Amino acid sequence: MLDRGLDALMIVVGLVVLFPLLYAAGTSLKTPAEVNRYPPTLVPRALDLGNYSAALETAPIARFLLNSVIQSGTVTVGQLVTSALAAFAFTYIEFPGRRALFFLFLSTLMIPAEVTLIPNYMTVRSLGWLNTYPALAAPFLATAFGTFLLRQFFLTIPRELWDAAVIDGCSRRKFLMAILVPLARPAFATLAIYAFLSTWNQYLWPLLVINSQEMRTVQIGLALLQSQEAISWSLVMAGIVMIIAPTVFLFLAGYRHVVRGLTAGAVKG
Protein backbone atom coordinates (compact mmCIF):
# COMPACT_ATOMS: atom_id res chain seq x y z
CA MET A 1 0.00 0.00 0.00
CA LEU A 2 2.61 2.48 1.15
CA ASP A 3 4.86 1.52 -1.73
CA ARG A 4 2.08 2.07 -4.28
CA GLY A 5 1.40 5.46 -2.74
CA LEU A 6 5.06 6.39 -2.92
CA ASP A 7 5.26 5.24 -6.54
CA ALA A 8 2.36 7.52 -7.44
CA LEU A 9 3.84 10.37 -5.42
CA MET A 10 7.15 10.03 -7.28
CA ILE A 11 5.41 10.38 -10.61
CA VAL A 12 3.43 13.42 -9.50
CA VAL A 13 6.56 15.06 -8.07
CA GLY A 14 8.41 14.37 -11.31
CA LEU A 15 5.67 15.98 -13.35
CA VAL A 16 5.59 19.04 -11.09
CA VAL A 17 9.38 19.50 -11.27
CA LEU A 18 9.40 19.07 -15.03
CA PHE A 19 6.19 21.06 -15.59
CA PRO A 20 7.86 24.30 -16.76
CA LEU A 21 9.89 22.37 -19.34
CA LEU A 22 7.09 20.08 -20.49
CA TYR A 23 4.70 23.00 -20.79
CA ALA A 24 7.33 25.03 -22.66
CA ALA A 25 8.03 22.17 -25.08
CA GLY A 26 4.30 21.58 -25.58
CA THR A 27 3.61 25.24 -26.24
CA SER A 28 6.44 25.40 -28.78
CA LEU A 29 4.44 22.91 -30.86
CA LYS A 30 1.08 24.70 -30.72
CA THR A 31 -0.55 26.46 -33.63
CA PRO A 32 -1.03 30.25 -33.28
CA ALA A 33 -4.75 29.68 -32.76
CA GLU A 34 -4.20 27.25 -29.93
CA VAL A 35 -1.60 29.44 -28.21
CA ASN A 36 -4.23 32.14 -27.69
CA ARG A 37 -6.92 29.74 -26.50
CA TYR A 38 -8.44 30.35 -23.11
CA PRO A 39 -8.25 28.37 -20.88
CA PRO A 40 -4.75 27.33 -22.01
CA THR A 41 -4.33 23.76 -23.19
CA LEU A 42 -1.73 21.59 -21.48
CA VAL A 43 -1.06 19.23 -24.37
CA PRO A 44 -1.06 20.57 -27.93
CA ARG A 45 -3.92 19.18 -30.03
CA ALA A 46 -1.95 19.10 -33.24
CA LEU A 47 1.81 19.26 -33.57
CA ASP A 48 2.91 22.28 -35.52
CA LEU A 49 6.52 23.19 -36.32
CA GLY A 50 5.60 26.74 -37.35
CA ASN A 51 7.11 28.25 -34.21
CA TYR A 52 10.42 26.63 -34.99
CA SER A 53 10.66 28.01 -38.49
CA ALA A 54 9.49 31.40 -37.20
CA ALA A 55 12.18 31.36 -34.50
CA LEU A 56 14.84 30.46 -37.06
CA GLU A 57 13.67 33.38 -39.21
CA THR A 58 13.58 35.84 -36.32
CA ALA A 59 17.13 35.15 -35.14
CA PRO A 60 20.14 33.35 -36.67
CA ILE A 61 19.83 30.48 -34.20
CA ALA A 62 21.90 28.12 -36.36
CA ARG A 63 24.77 30.61 -36.19
CA PHE A 64 24.34 30.97 -32.41
CA LEU A 65 24.48 27.19 -32.08
CA LEU A 66 27.67 27.13 -34.15
CA ASN A 67 29.22 29.86 -31.96
CA SER A 68 28.34 27.96 -28.81
CA VAL A 69 29.68 24.70 -30.21
CA ILE A 70 32.97 26.41 -31.08
CA GLN A 71 33.24 28.07 -27.67
CA SER A 72 32.26 25.03 -25.62
CA GLY A 73 34.23 22.61 -27.81
CA THR A 74 37.40 24.70 -27.58
CA VAL A 75 37.08 25.15 -23.83
CA THR A 76 36.42 21.43 -23.32
CA VAL A 77 39.42 20.30 -25.35
CA GLY A 78 41.60 22.99 -23.78
CA GLN A 79 40.63 22.00 -20.24
CA LEU A 80 41.24 18.32 -20.94
CA VAL A 81 44.74 19.05 -22.25
CA THR A 82 45.86 21.60 -19.65
CA SER A 83 44.33 19.66 -16.75
CA ALA A 84 45.83 16.34 -17.85
CA LEU A 85 49.29 17.87 -18.17
CA ALA A 86 49.10 19.64 -14.81
CA ALA A 87 47.57 16.65 -13.02
CA PHE A 88 50.34 14.47 -14.43
CA ALA A 89 53.01 16.78 -13.05
CA PHE A 90 51.34 16.91 -9.64
CA THR A 91 51.04 13.12 -9.49
CA TYR A 92 54.16 11.75 -11.15
CA ILE A 93 56.92 14.34 -10.95
CA GLU A 94 58.59 15.23 -7.70
CA PHE A 95 59.79 18.78 -7.62
CA PRO A 96 60.46 21.43 -5.00
CA GLY A 97 57.37 23.49 -4.25
CA ARG A 98 54.92 20.88 -5.52
CA ARG A 99 52.58 21.28 -2.56
CA ALA A 100 52.72 25.06 -2.70
CA LEU A 101 52.03 25.12 -6.42
CA PHE A 102 49.13 22.71 -5.99
CA PHE A 103 47.59 25.01 -3.40
CA LEU A 104 48.14 27.94 -5.73
CA PHE A 105 46.09 26.05 -8.32
CA LEU A 106 43.36 25.28 -5.79
CA SER A 107 43.30 28.90 -4.63
CA THR A 108 41.92 29.91 -8.02
CA LEU A 109 38.72 28.08 -7.07
CA MET A 110 38.11 30.56 -4.27
CA ILE A 111 38.24 33.64 -6.46
CA PRO A 112 34.75 34.52 -7.66
CA ALA A 113 34.49 35.37 -11.35
CA GLU A 114 33.21 38.87 -10.52
CA VAL A 115 36.60 39.86 -9.11
CA THR A 116 38.39 39.14 -12.38
CA LEU A 117 35.51 40.27 -14.60
CA ILE A 118 36.41 43.92 -15.12
CA PRO A 119 40.19 43.45 -15.64
CA ASN A 120 39.55 40.47 -17.94
CA TYR A 121 37.15 42.56 -19.97
CA MET A 122 39.85 45.23 -20.26
CA THR A 123 42.49 42.63 -21.23
CA VAL A 124 40.28 41.17 -23.93
CA ARG A 125 39.42 44.65 -25.19
CA SER A 126 43.05 45.77 -25.35
CA LEU A 127 43.94 42.61 -27.27
CA GLY A 128 41.27 43.56 -29.81
CA TRP A 129 39.38 40.37 -29.00
CA LEU A 130 35.90 41.79 -28.43
CA ASN A 131 33.38 39.91 -30.60
CA THR A 132 35.77 37.02 -31.28
CA TYR A 133 36.04 33.35 -30.38
CA PRO A 134 39.30 33.84 -28.45
CA ALA A 135 37.45 36.18 -26.08
CA LEU A 136 34.80 33.52 -25.51
CA ALA A 137 37.23 30.67 -24.90
CA ALA A 138 40.65 31.86 -23.71
CA PRO A 139 39.86 32.68 -20.04
CA PHE A 140 38.49 29.17 -19.47
CA LEU A 141 41.22 27.06 -21.08
CA ALA A 142 42.59 25.91 -17.73
CA THR A 143 40.85 24.89 -14.55
CA ALA A 144 41.89 23.90 -11.07
CA PHE A 145 38.75 21.81 -10.78
CA GLY A 146 39.78 19.69 -13.77
CA THR A 147 43.35 19.38 -12.52
CA PHE A 148 42.07 18.28 -9.12
CA LEU A 149 39.59 15.81 -10.60
CA LEU A 150 42.20 14.15 -12.84
CA ARG A 151 44.84 14.16 -10.11
CA GLN A 152 42.47 12.33 -7.78
CA PHE A 153 41.92 9.75 -10.51
CA PHE A 154 45.62 9.40 -11.32
CA LEU A 155 46.28 8.75 -7.63
CA THR A 156 44.06 5.66 -7.78
CA ILE A 157 46.18 4.11 -10.54
CA PRO A 158 48.70 1.63 -9.06
CA ARG A 159 52.14 3.11 -8.67
CA GLU A 160 53.70 -0.14 -9.89
CA LEU A 161 52.53 0.74 -13.39
CA TRP A 162 54.68 3.85 -13.39
CA ASP A 163 57.65 2.05 -11.87
CA ALA A 164 57.42 -0.69 -14.47
CA ALA A 165 57.16 1.85 -17.27
CA VAL A 166 60.21 3.72 -16.01
CA ILE A 167 62.21 0.47 -15.82
CA ASP A 168 61.15 -0.33 -19.37
CA GLY A 169 62.56 3.00 -20.46
CA CYS A 170 59.21 4.62 -21.11
CA SER A 171 59.35 8.40 -21.33
CA ARG A 172 57.02 10.57 -19.29
CA ARG A 173 55.19 11.79 -22.33
CA LYS A 174 54.70 8.28 -23.63
CA PHE A 175 53.48 7.05 -20.22
CA LEU A 176 50.94 9.88 -20.10
CA MET A 177 49.68 9.39 -23.64
CA ALA A 178 49.84 5.61 -24.04
CA ILE A 179 49.02 4.38 -20.54
CA LEU A 180 47.47 7.08 -18.35
CA VAL A 181 45.08 8.69 -20.82
CA PRO A 182 43.38 5.42 -21.87
CA LEU A 183 43.13 4.31 -18.23
CA ALA A 184 41.66 7.61 -17.09
CA ARG A 185 38.95 7.75 -19.74
CA PRO A 186 36.09 7.84 -17.20
CA ALA A 187 37.65 10.85 -15.46
CA PHE A 188 38.20 12.58 -18.80
CA ALA A 189 34.57 11.95 -19.74
CA THR A 190 33.42 13.47 -16.46
CA LEU A 191 35.57 16.56 -16.97
CA ALA A 192 34.57 16.89 -20.63
CA ILE A 193 30.84 16.78 -19.92
CA TYR A 194 31.15 19.12 -16.98
CA ALA A 195 33.24 21.60 -18.99
CA PHE A 196 30.93 21.51 -21.99
CA LEU A 197 27.75 21.94 -19.95
CA SER A 198 29.07 24.82 -17.88
CA THR A 199 30.54 26.66 -20.87
CA TRP A 200 27.40 26.18 -22.97
CA ASN A 201 25.33 27.69 -20.17
CA GLN A 202 27.55 30.74 -19.55
CA TYR A 203 25.71 34.02 -19.53
CA LEU A 204 27.54 37.02 -18.04
CA TRP A 205 30.92 36.71 -19.80
CA PRO A 206 29.55 36.30 -23.36
CA LEU A 207 27.14 39.15 -22.63
CA LEU A 208 30.13 41.42 -21.90
CA VAL A 209 32.53 40.51 -24.68
CA ILE A 210 30.05 40.01 -27.53
CA ASN A 211 28.10 42.93 -28.99
CA SER A 212 27.72 41.92 -32.60
CA GLN A 213 24.68 39.87 -33.48
CA GLU A 214 26.43 37.13 -35.46
CA MET A 215 28.94 36.35 -32.68
CA ARG A 216 26.34 35.78 -29.97
CA THR A 217 26.24 32.47 -28.16
CA VAL A 218 22.89 30.74 -27.75
CA GLN A 219 22.28 32.06 -24.25
CA ILE A 220 22.78 35.68 -25.32
CA GLY A 221 21.07 35.11 -28.65
CA LEU A 222 17.81 34.06 -26.97
CA ALA A 223 17.14 37.69 -26.12
CA LEU A 224 16.64 38.46 -29.82
CA LEU A 225 13.54 36.27 -29.86
CA GLN A 226 11.99 38.54 -27.27
CA SER A 227 12.78 41.87 -28.81
CA GLN A 228 9.68 42.24 -30.96
CA GLU A 229 6.83 44.56 -30.03
CA ALA A 230 4.52 41.78 -28.94
CA ILE A 231 6.32 38.78 -27.58
CA SER A 232 5.28 35.49 -29.12
CA TRP A 233 5.93 33.13 -26.23
CA SER A 234 5.44 30.00 -28.32
CA LEU A 235 8.23 31.24 -30.62
CA VAL A 236 10.49 31.94 -27.61
CA MET A 237 9.78 28.43 -26.28
CA ALA A 238 10.70 26.93 -29.65
CA GLY A 239 14.01 28.82 -29.46
CA ILE A 240 14.61 27.54 -25.93
CA VAL A 241 13.96 23.95 -26.98
CA MET A 242 16.52 24.31 -29.76
CA ILE A 243 19.23 25.79 -27.56
CA ILE A 244 18.84 23.40 -24.64
CA ALA A 245 18.59 20.28 -26.84
CA PRO A 246 22.39 19.72 -26.90
CA THR A 247 22.77 19.97 -23.12
CA VAL A 248 19.69 17.84 -22.52
CA PHE A 249 21.17 15.17 -24.78
CA LEU A 250 24.55 15.37 -22.99
CA PHE A 251 22.82 15.22 -19.62
CA LEU A 252 20.78 12.15 -20.50
CA ALA A 253 23.66 10.35 -22.19
CA GLY A 254 26.20 11.21 -19.51
CA TYR A 255 24.06 11.35 -16.37
CA ARG A 256 26.60 9.26 -14.43
CA HIS A 257 29.39 11.66 -15.35
CA VAL A 258 27.35 14.75 -14.60
CA VAL A 259 26.67 13.41 -11.13
CA ARG A 260 30.32 12.55 -10.58
CA GLY A 261 31.42 16.00 -11.72
CA LEU A 262 28.95 17.80 -9.47
CA THR A 263 29.72 15.73 -6.41
CA ALA A 264 33.50 15.87 -6.88
CA GLY A 265 33.52 19.08 -4.89
CA ALA A 266 31.82 17.32 -2.00
CA VAL A 267 34.42 14.57 -1.88
CA LYS A 268 37.13 15.23 0.61
CA GLY A 269 40.41 14.89 -1.28
Added chain:
Amino acid sequence: MSEAARPSVRRSPRSAGGSGLAAALGYLIPSLAVFTVFVFYPLVKNVQLSLYETSPLGGLGLFVGAGNYAQLLGDPAFLGSLRVTFVFALYTVPAGILLGLPLAMLANRKIRGIIVFRTAYSFTIAVSIAAAALIWEWLLDPNVGVLNYLLGLVHGPKIGWLTDPRWALPAVAATTVWKDLGFNVVVLLAALQGVPDELVEAARIDGAGQWGVFRNVVVPAISPGLFFIGVVATIGVLQSFGQVNILTQGGPVGATNVIVYSIYRNAFFNFRFGLAAAQAMLLFVLVLILTGLQFSVFERFVTYQ
Protein backbone atom coordinates in the same frame (compact mmCIF):
# COMPACT_ATOMS: atom_id res chain seq x y z
CA MET B 1 58.64 0.44 -5.47
CA SER B 2 62.27 1.36 -5.25
CA GLU B 3 63.35 4.93 -4.86
CA ALA B 4 66.17 4.39 -7.28
CA ALA B 5 63.84 3.58 -10.11
CA ARG B 6 61.94 6.81 -9.70
CA PRO B 7 63.34 9.85 -11.45
CA SER B 8 63.51 11.81 -8.26
CA VAL B 9 67.04 13.14 -8.22
CA ARG B 10 68.63 15.53 -10.68
CA ARG B 11 68.52 13.51 -13.78
CA SER B 12 67.09 10.18 -14.74
CA PRO B 13 68.68 8.55 -17.74
CA ARG B 14 65.57 6.51 -18.46
CA SER B 15 62.91 9.15 -18.52
CA ALA B 16 63.22 11.64 -21.28
CA GLY B 17 62.31 15.27 -20.64
CA GLY B 18 64.59 15.99 -17.71
CA SER B 19 63.55 15.84 -14.09
CA GLY B 20 62.39 17.87 -11.17
CA LEU B 21 61.22 21.44 -11.44
CA ALA B 22 62.18 21.96 -15.06
CA ALA B 23 60.29 18.90 -16.21
CA ALA B 24 57.27 19.71 -14.03
CA LEU B 25 57.09 23.26 -15.34
CA GLY B 26 56.87 21.93 -18.86
CA TYR B 27 53.61 20.26 -17.89
CA LEU B 28 52.34 23.07 -15.69
CA ILE B 29 53.03 26.04 -17.93
CA PRO B 30 49.85 25.83 -20.05
CA SER B 31 47.66 26.03 -16.93
CA LEU B 32 49.93 28.54 -15.20
CA ALA B 33 49.85 30.81 -18.25
CA VAL B 34 46.04 30.86 -18.33
CA PHE B 35 45.83 31.40 -14.56
CA THR B 36 48.40 34.18 -14.68
CA VAL B 37 46.67 36.12 -17.44
CA PHE B 38 43.04 35.48 -16.48
CA VAL B 39 43.06 34.92 -12.71
CA PHE B 40 46.13 36.21 -10.85
CA TYR B 41 46.84 39.33 -12.90
CA PRO B 42 43.18 40.44 -12.97
CA LEU B 43 42.90 39.80 -9.22
CA VAL B 44 45.80 42.20 -8.56
CA LYS B 45 44.52 44.61 -11.20
CA ASN B 46 41.07 44.58 -9.61
CA VAL B 47 42.55 45.48 -6.22
CA GLN B 48 44.39 48.35 -7.89
CA LEU B 49 41.30 49.54 -9.77
CA SER B 50 39.33 49.54 -6.52
CA LEU B 51 41.77 52.08 -5.07
CA TYR B 52 41.43 54.59 -7.91
CA GLU B 53 38.97 56.82 -9.58
CA THR B 54 38.82 55.60 -13.15
CA SER B 55 38.19 57.17 -16.51
CA PRO B 56 35.16 56.01 -18.51
CA LEU B 57 37.47 53.71 -20.47
CA GLY B 58 38.85 52.20 -17.28
CA GLY B 59 42.13 54.11 -17.12
CA LEU B 60 43.54 54.88 -13.68
CA GLY B 61 42.79 58.42 -12.53
CA LEU B 62 43.12 59.84 -9.06
CA PHE B 63 44.34 57.54 -6.28
CA VAL B 64 41.59 57.51 -3.67
CA GLY B 65 42.78 54.72 -1.37
CA ALA B 66 39.83 53.36 0.54
CA GLY B 67 37.66 56.08 -0.94
CA ASN B 68 35.59 53.80 -3.14
CA TYR B 69 35.02 51.43 -0.24
CA ALA B 70 34.04 54.25 2.07
CA GLN B 71 31.68 55.61 -0.54
CA LEU B 72 30.06 52.20 -0.99
CA LEU B 73 29.62 51.54 2.71
CA GLY B 74 27.93 54.92 3.10
CA ASP B 75 25.78 54.57 0.00
CA PRO B 76 22.16 53.61 0.66
CA ALA B 77 21.94 52.07 -2.83
CA PHE B 78 24.85 49.71 -2.16
CA LEU B 79 23.63 48.84 1.32
CA GLY B 80 20.25 48.22 -0.28
CA SER B 81 21.76 45.83 -2.79
CA LEU B 82 23.58 44.02 0.06
CA ARG B 83 20.27 43.69 1.89
CA VAL B 84 18.50 42.48 -1.25
CA THR B 85 21.23 39.88 -1.79
CA PHE B 86 20.91 38.58 1.77
CA VAL B 87 17.13 38.40 1.60
CA PHE B 88 17.47 36.66 -1.76
CA ALA B 89 19.79 34.07 -0.19
CA LEU B 90 17.33 33.66 2.68
CA TYR B 91 14.52 32.96 0.21
CA THR B 92 16.43 30.56 -1.99
CA VAL B 93 18.90 28.53 0.10
CA PRO B 94 16.58 27.08 2.78
CA ALA B 95 13.79 26.55 0.24
CA GLY B 96 16.21 24.78 -2.08
CA ILE B 97 17.27 22.37 0.67
CA LEU B 98 13.74 21.82 2.01
CA LEU B 99 12.52 20.93 -1.49
CA GLY B 100 15.65 19.08 -2.54
CA LEU B 101 15.84 16.74 0.46
CA PRO B 102 12.47 15.00 0.05
CA LEU B 103 13.11 14.68 -3.68
CA ALA B 104 16.52 13.14 -3.01
CA MET B 105 14.92 10.75 -0.49
CA LEU B 106 12.38 9.63 -3.07
CA ALA B 107 15.17 9.25 -5.61
CA ASN B 108 17.08 7.11 -3.11
CA ARG B 109 14.40 4.38 -3.04
CA LYS B 110 15.58 1.03 -4.28
CA ILE B 111 13.01 0.26 -6.92
CA ARG B 112 13.15 -0.74 -10.55
CA GLY B 113 13.50 2.13 -12.98
CA ILE B 114 14.69 4.53 -10.27
CA ILE B 115 17.18 6.02 -12.75
CA VAL B 116 14.26 7.57 -14.62
CA PHE B 117 13.22 9.45 -11.48
CA ARG B 118 16.78 10.42 -10.59
CA THR B 119 17.18 11.88 -14.06
CA ALA B 120 13.84 13.68 -13.89
CA TYR B 121 14.47 15.20 -10.45
CA SER B 122 17.93 16.45 -11.40
CA PHE B 123 16.93 17.52 -14.91
CA THR B 124 17.25 21.27 -14.34
CA ILE B 125 21.05 20.80 -14.36
CA ALA B 126 20.74 20.59 -18.15
CA VAL B 127 18.87 23.92 -18.29
CA SER B 128 20.78 27.19 -18.51
CA ILE B 129 19.89 30.13 -16.30
CA ALA B 130 18.93 32.13 -19.40
CA ALA B 131 16.48 29.45 -20.56
CA ALA B 132 15.11 28.98 -17.04
CA ALA B 133 14.58 32.71 -16.61
CA LEU B 134 12.78 33.04 -19.95
CA ILE B 135 10.48 30.13 -19.21
CA TRP B 136 9.64 31.60 -15.80
CA GLU B 137 9.14 35.07 -17.25
CA TRP B 138 6.42 33.46 -19.34
CA LEU B 139 4.94 31.44 -16.45
CA LEU B 140 4.90 34.62 -14.36
CA ASP B 141 3.45 36.84 -17.09
CA PRO B 142 0.54 38.80 -15.57
CA ASN B 143 -1.74 38.25 -18.58
CA VAL B 144 -0.87 34.97 -20.27
CA GLY B 145 1.11 33.29 -17.47
CA VAL B 146 0.08 30.01 -15.91
CA LEU B 147 0.51 31.27 -12.36
CA ASN B 148 -2.07 34.01 -12.64
CA TYR B 149 -4.31 31.63 -14.57
CA LEU B 150 -4.24 29.19 -11.65
CA LEU B 151 -4.78 32.04 -9.19
CA GLY B 152 -7.75 33.13 -11.29
CA LEU B 153 -9.32 29.68 -10.95
CA VAL B 154 -9.52 30.22 -7.17
CA HIS B 155 -10.55 33.86 -7.70
CA GLY B 156 -7.18 35.15 -6.58
CA PRO B 157 -5.91 38.59 -7.58
CA LYS B 158 -3.98 39.23 -10.77
CA ILE B 159 -0.41 39.78 -9.60
CA GLY B 160 2.30 41.61 -11.51
CA TRP B 161 4.94 39.18 -10.25
CA LEU B 162 7.91 40.95 -11.78
CA THR B 163 6.65 44.52 -11.60
CA ASP B 164 5.31 44.59 -8.05
CA PRO B 165 8.13 45.53 -5.62
CA ARG B 166 6.73 43.11 -3.04
CA TRP B 167 6.68 40.12 -5.39
CA ALA B 168 9.66 40.65 -7.71
CA LEU B 169 12.32 39.26 -5.38
CA PRO B 170 10.27 36.18 -4.36
CA ALA B 171 9.52 35.59 -8.05
CA VAL B 172 13.21 35.75 -9.02
CA ALA B 173 13.96 33.51 -6.03
CA ALA B 174 11.36 30.94 -7.17
CA THR B 175 13.01 30.83 -10.58
CA THR B 176 16.38 30.31 -8.91
CA VAL B 177 15.11 27.58 -6.58
CA TRP B 178 13.68 25.68 -9.54
CA LYS B 179 16.87 26.07 -11.58
CA ASP B 180 19.09 24.90 -8.68
CA LEU B 181 16.82 22.05 -7.59
CA GLY B 182 18.54 19.53 -9.85
CA PHE B 183 21.95 20.28 -8.37
CA ASN B 184 20.60 20.03 -4.82
CA VAL B 185 19.00 16.67 -5.56
CA VAL B 186 22.23 15.27 -7.00
CA VAL B 187 24.37 16.29 -4.02
CA LEU B 188 21.81 15.28 -1.39
CA LEU B 189 21.20 11.96 -3.14
CA ALA B 190 24.94 11.28 -3.08
CA ALA B 191 24.92 12.06 0.64
CA LEU B 192 21.93 9.76 1.26
CA GLN B 193 23.59 6.95 -0.65
CA GLY B 194 26.47 7.22 1.81
CA VAL B 195 24.23 6.36 4.76
CA PRO B 196 24.80 2.66 5.58
CA ASP B 197 21.64 0.55 5.41
CA GLU B 198 22.70 -1.28 8.59
CA LEU B 199 22.57 2.00 10.49
CA VAL B 200 18.97 2.58 9.46
CA GLU B 201 18.05 -1.07 10.10
CA ALA B 202 19.63 -1.03 13.54
CA ALA B 203 17.62 2.06 14.49
CA ARG B 204 14.43 0.39 13.20
CA ILE B 205 15.11 -2.73 15.27
CA ASP B 206 15.64 -0.51 18.29
CA GLY B 207 12.07 0.64 17.76
CA ALA B 208 12.61 4.02 16.12
CA GLY B 209 9.76 5.22 13.90
CA GLN B 210 10.09 6.75 10.44
CA TRP B 211 10.53 10.25 11.81
CA GLY B 212 12.91 9.07 14.54
CA VAL B 213 15.13 7.33 12.00
CA PHE B 214 15.09 10.40 9.78
CA ARG B 215 15.76 12.85 12.60
CA ASN B 216 18.32 10.88 14.61
CA VAL B 217 20.06 8.75 12.01
CA VAL B 218 19.67 10.10 8.49
CA VAL B 219 20.03 13.83 9.14
CA PRO B 220 23.23 13.51 11.23
CA ALA B 221 24.67 11.12 8.65
CA ILE B 222 24.06 13.49 5.75
CA SER B 223 24.86 16.66 7.64
CA PRO B 224 28.13 17.17 5.72
CA GLY B 225 26.13 17.05 2.49
CA LEU B 226 23.53 19.43 3.87
CA PHE B 227 26.24 21.79 5.00
CA PHE B 228 28.03 21.57 1.66
CA ILE B 229 24.83 22.44 -0.17
CA GLY B 230 24.14 25.28 2.22
CA VAL B 231 27.51 26.90 1.63
CA VAL B 232 27.77 26.22 -2.09
CA ALA B 233 24.22 27.43 -2.67
CA THR B 234 24.87 30.59 -0.65
CA ILE B 235 28.03 31.32 -2.63
CA GLY B 236 26.12 30.66 -5.86
CA VAL B 237 23.24 32.91 -4.84
CA LEU B 238 25.63 35.73 -3.92
CA GLN B 239 26.80 35.57 -7.55
CA SER B 240 23.36 35.45 -9.21
CA PHE B 241 23.10 37.60 -12.29
CA GLY B 242 21.42 36.04 -15.34
CA GLN B 243 17.96 35.63 -13.88
CA VAL B 244 17.97 39.22 -12.58
CA ASN B 245 19.19 40.64 -15.88
CA ILE B 246 16.50 38.77 -17.80
CA LEU B 247 13.57 39.02 -15.42
CA THR B 248 13.77 42.42 -13.72
CA GLN B 249 16.98 44.34 -14.54
CA GLY B 250 17.33 44.98 -10.82
CA GLY B 251 13.90 46.59 -10.51
CA PRO B 252 11.26 47.51 -9.67
CA VAL B 253 12.86 50.35 -7.69
CA GLY B 254 15.91 48.28 -6.78
CA ALA B 255 13.86 45.43 -5.30
CA THR B 256 16.01 42.83 -7.07
CA ASN B 257 19.25 44.81 -7.40
CA VAL B 258 21.57 42.02 -6.19
CA ILE B 259 25.31 42.71 -5.80
CA VAL B 260 26.51 41.28 -9.10
CA TYR B 261 23.81 43.11 -11.03
CA SER B 262 24.85 46.31 -9.32
CA ILE B 263 28.52 45.65 -10.22
CA TYR B 264 27.47 45.09 -13.84
CA ARG B 265 25.51 48.35 -13.94
CA ASN B 266 28.26 50.39 -12.29
CA ALA B 267 30.99 49.02 -14.54
CA PHE B 268 29.31 48.67 -17.92
CA PHE B 269 26.55 51.28 -17.88
CA ASN B 270 27.82 53.97 -15.51
CA PHE B 271 31.49 53.25 -16.44
CA ARG B 272 32.56 53.58 -12.82
CA PHE B 273 35.08 50.77 -13.00
CA GLY B 274 36.90 51.70 -9.79
CA LEU B 275 33.72 51.67 -7.76
CA ALA B 276 32.56 48.41 -9.36
CA ALA B 277 35.96 46.85 -8.65
CA ALA B 278 35.60 47.79 -4.98
CA GLN B 279 32.13 46.21 -4.96
CA ALA B 280 33.62 43.03 -6.40
CA MET B 281 36.27 43.03 -3.66
CA LEU B 282 33.59 43.25 -0.98
CA LEU B 283 31.79 40.33 -2.64
CA PHE B 284 35.09 38.43 -2.67
CA VAL B 285 35.46 38.95 1.08
CA LEU B 286 31.96 37.55 1.63
CA VAL B 287 32.75 34.49 -0.51
CA LEU B 288 36.10 33.97 1.25
CA ILE B 289 34.42 34.02 4.66
CA LEU B 290 31.90 31.43 3.48
CA THR B 291 34.58 29.25 1.89
CA GLY B 292 36.70 29.40 5.04
CA LEU B 293 33.65 28.45 7.05
CA GLN B 294 33.04 25.52 4.71
CA PHE B 295 36.54 24.19 5.16
CA SER B 296 36.76 24.64 8.91
CA VAL B 297 33.33 23.20 9.66
CA PHE B 298 33.75 20.47 7.08
CA GLU B 299 36.90 19.22 8.76
CA ARG B 300 35.03 18.91 12.03
CA PHE B 301 32.33 16.83 10.36
CA VAL B 302 34.85 14.60 8.68
CA THR B 303 36.90 13.78 11.78
CA TYR B 304 34.07 12.43 13.88
CA GLN B 305 32.85 9.94 11.32
